[in-house]
Amino acid sequence: MSTVIVKSQYTAAELAAMLLPGLPTSKVSIIALADRQNWNYTEVSGRGGLRREYTPPAEVMELIRRAVTKQLAATITPQNIPVVAPQSSLAHTEAQNLTADARKGVLDALNAVMQRTGYPLKRAAKYLIDIARNGDASPQLVAMLKLARDGRGRSSDDGLPSDRSLTRFVEYQKTASLVPKVRERDMNVPVWAKAFMSYYQRPEKPTVEHAYKLFCQSYQGDLPSIHKVRRFLAKVGAVSVQVGRMGSHELKTIKGFVRRAFDKLLPSDIYSADGHTFDAEVQHPFHGRPFRPEITSVVDIATRRVVGWSIDLAESALAVLDALRVSTLVGGVPAILYVDNGSGYVNQMMTDTATGLMARLGTEMVNSLPYSSQARGVIERLHQSIWVKAAKEVPGYIGKDMDRQAKLQVFKLSRQAIAKKAEETTVMPLMPWDLFIPFCKEKVEEYNATPHSSLPKIIDPTTGRRRHMSPDEAWQLAEENGFSAHRITEDEARPLFRPQVIRSVRRCEIELFTNRYYSNALEEFHGTEVRVGYDLHDPHLVWIYADDGRLICTAELDGNKVDYMPQSFVERSRDKRAAGRERRLEVKLEEVRAEREGMPALEVSQGISIQADIEQLRAKWALERDAEQMLQVVSRQVTDVEWTPKAAPIEEPHDTPASNVVAIPETPQARFSKWLTLDQQLNEGGEHIEPRLKHWHQSYQMSSEFRTFYRRHQGQTGQENSTAATVLVMNN
Incomplete structure (x- = not known):
């Protein structure tokens, strides 16, 4: 069948070519039919003479229009439908947008039928749906009709909408509401x-x-x-x-975050430092027992290069100081130091405006917000890349990924080795300290030479393939482009990294960590506050600076007097930590023993009068008070008397009675010996002993000096004086 066109007049040949149902399919039969039914016609001149153009009756025109509609529906494809304005919106779902586009396509096809056939809207919609149901429409048109259907309406067997729905689509288009409505969730909060x-x-x-x-x-x-x-x-x-x-x-781990760009930074612009407790046990450098060291790392943000690191027994400001010292020697002095709010960074040694390390380096310290470790993601990820992986290569790994059974086995072996350390065959299954230091150095060098995913890509000179730069290559590239780090020498680092504190000068002396330092050059600075720089490991010398930073002098430990052995700052910290651990262990040991013996914390005695205890304490205090007063009187009386073993009797003043002078030796050993002599005389009778000596004999027993010498004397002789023992019990 040829293409059908709707017009007012047709020739017999055109009508025959349409192959309309109920009409002849030849030209002669069409002319005969037209003559029998008296069709109106008009003679038109043409090639070969005059020809007739018939005006078909209404029933024939209806057949023609249906043929046009059928032919049009069979040829509709997405390519020949006009492009429509998008109906999608951010507030609509994908299904809503597809339905709106399908409705627009159906309306365009409906308009094409109305224009080609002259049908009104309702008849064109009805014929279009009938053609689709009969299977004469194109698959694309059928799909659009099914997609355009409103799912809230009455269901149909074939999934096609009704002709009434197509007419409603025209109304929807006029109000710009082709997007179907969908059921929204009830977002009201219930009362419960x-x-x-x-x-x-x-x-x-x-x-x-x-x-x-x-x-x-x-x-x-x-x-x-x-x-x-x-x-x-x-x-x-x-x-x-x-x-x-x-x-x-x-x-914060499920909320949004900000990625920081570092492509505009130069090396040593920003350093980030942080401490990490190693996830494996190694041998302690002093006693060989298992412990987990603290590793402080310093990384350059621009190149991701580790420029400094240090290992200490515990987290402290000294470990941070040592790591920064190495980083300034290797990478240079940073402009900004980005750290957390830990005690190793927020302390007077680091932040003081006059004596702090940051002020002397000219570096600005920036602290991240509390509980914002993700803000320092570079240094936090560094711990995973270096130290967590390194810990898994050590026999004493105790991280969260370690198998529990294997962890317990290593723990038992290490503790058994400690218990049997006297045996020569015992081997500690942990890495020794002298091997742990070079092991850490090797891991840092390996990290700096490994390609980093956050750095730009280059062509590998060996393989010819593209890969990321390593931190060492990024640093070298910056130096080739003109960057020069501000490094300090070893001689500059020594005074620069000596911690400083503010102290006042008192008569050429300065007190620091319970030590006294003296220099004659400080005589004119009496009462003045100065800066005192000290060495962490050498307590024998300190450096005195003026307010403007100029060196005044060096002061020696006990330069005017030697009272005790010097002790360095590091040794004092170790002793203090060890003493605290001993006290805590003693408390735990007492608790374990008390729990095993099942004794109550306090014994409750029956029949004991509290008043009797109070009277006993009052008597003891009165006796001690009399003894102190007696000693003061005796000391005032003998201040001018020189005691010589073989000297002649000292002539007493005429205005002082002889009974008021008591011969008391000056040295502690001599006083105790005299007490022993008096005690023996009193035990034998002692009628000739003066009353004041008897009183001194009684008061001397209340002193701590007597208790010390008496215990020593008792241990040497194995004898016990009943009177003195009673006094010791009362004093204790």
Whole structure:
């Protein structure tokens, strides 16, 4: 069948070529039919003479229009439908946007039928749906009709919309509402939601069933079903539903974040430092027992290069100081030091405006916000890249990834080696300290030479393939482009990295860490505050600086007097830490023994009068007070008397009675010997002993000097004086 066109007049040949149902298919038969039914015609001149153009009756014109509609519906494809304005919106779903586009395509096809056939809207819609149901329409048109159908309406067997729906699409287009409406969720908060969330949003992270059970036990209103509770939780945002179940620190792991660009930074612009407790046990450098060292790393942000690191027994400002010293020697003095708020960085040694290391280096320290470790992601990721991986290569690894059984086995072997350290065959299964230091150095060098994913790509000169630069290559490239680091020499580093404190000069002396330092050059600075620089490992000398930083002099430890052995700052810190550990262990040991013996913490005695204890204490205090007064009187009386073993008797003043002078030796050993002599005489009778000597004999027993010498004398002789023992019991 040729292409059918709707017009007012047709020749017999055109009507025959249409192959319309009910009409002859030849020209002669069409002319005969037209003559029988008296069709109106008009003679038109043409090639070969005059020809007739017939005006078909209404029933024939209807057949022609249906043929045009059928032919048009069979040829409609997405390519020949006019492009429509997009109906999509950010507030609409993908299904809504597809339905709106399909409706627009159906309306365009409907308009084409109306224009080609002259049908009104309703008849064109009806014929278009009939053609689609009969299978004469193109697959694209059928798909658009099915997609344009409103799912909320009455269902159909073939999925096609009704002709009434197509007419409604025209109304929707006039009001610009081709997008179908969808059922929205009810976002109203139910009355029971707050009560349920108080049980669900807890840091213990209870399950929905557990929280629902607790909620049902206390809620007084109408209880919702657990399925309704689950539907409500599905409407709550992923972050909002975790409030209360996660802390503010943990919530940051599911919230948005900011990526910082560092492509405009130069090397040594920003250093980041942080400490990390090694995830493996190694041998302690002093006693060989297992312990986990503290590693402080300093990384350059621009090149990701580790410019400094240090290892210490515990986290401290000294470890940070040593790591910064190495970083300034290797990488140069940084402009900014980006660290956390730990005690190793926020201290007077680092931040003091006059004596702090940052002020002397000219470096600005920037502290990250509390609980914001992700803000220092470079240094935090560095720990994983170097030290966590390195710990897994050490026999004493105890990280979270370690198998529990293997961890316990290594723990038992190391503790058994400590218990049997006297045996020559015992081997400690942990890395020794002298091998751990070069092991860490090797891992740092390996990291600096490994390609880093955050650095730009280059062509490998060996393989010819593109890869990321390593931190060492990034640093070298910056130097080739003109960068020059501000490094300091070893001689400059020594005074620069000596910690400084403010101290006042008192008569050429300066007190520092319970030590006294003296220099005659400080005589004119009496009462003046000066800066004192000290060496962490050498306590024998300090450096005195004026306010403007000029060196005044050096002061020696006890330069005017030697009272005790010097002790360095590091040794004092170790002794203090060891003493604290000993005290805590003694408390735990006493608790273990008390628990094993099953004794109460305090013995409750019956029949003991508290008043009797008070009277006994009062008597003891009175005796001590009399003894102190007696000693003061005797000391005033003998200040001018020189005691010589073989000297002649000292002539007493005429105005002083002889009984007022008591011969008391000056040295402690001589006083105790005299007490022993008097004590023996009193035990034998002692009628000739003067009353004041008897009183001194009694008061001397109350002094700590007597207790010391008496215990020593008792240990040497093995004898015990009953009177003195009673006094010792009262004093203790």
